[in-house]
Amino acid sequence: MMRLQGALDNDILIITRRFLADGVPADVENLYTAVQRSNSSLKRKPKKALQASLERVLEFIAPERDVLSEDSDAIIESQLLKEDTAADLMNRSLRQNLVPASPGAVSKT
Numbered sequence: 808m809m810r811l812q813g814a815l816d817n818d819i820l821i822i823t824r825r826f827l828a829d830g831v832p833a834d835v836e837n838l839y840t841a842v843q844r845s846n847s848s849l850k851r852k853p854k855k856a857l858q859a860s861l862e863r864v865l866e867f868i869a870p871e872r873d874v875l876s877e878d879s880d881a882i883i884e885s886q887l888l889k890e891d892t893a894a895d896l897m898n899r900s901l902r903q904n905l906v907p908a909s910p911g912a913v914s915k916t
Contacts, residue, residue: 811867812860818849819860820867835861
């Protein structure tokens with residue numbers, strides 16, 4: 808398993824997880840831009856050091872992101888299956904109510 812190198816990597820790991828949770832794309836340029844726009848002391852670090860640390864952190868959390876994306880795909884598929892079943896049940900009940908009554912049973916209004 809890959810390990811992070813030091814305090815800078817640990818700080819970048821924390822802020823990267825926060826940015827990823829907020830929807831920032833998982834690439835070095837977008838994360839670097841997000842760090843620069845944030846109110847973090849990390850934005851005062853040299854660009855090359857930050858980018859190298861971001862690359863290490865992205866490699867470190869890649870297996871974690873893969874597992875999460877697989878789990879979320881399975882969750883979405885199961886929800887779609889449940890929705891399809893519910894929609895099918897509703898359609899069946901609507902069709903049953905739309906079946907015309909027998910000719911001998913005419914209601915008087």
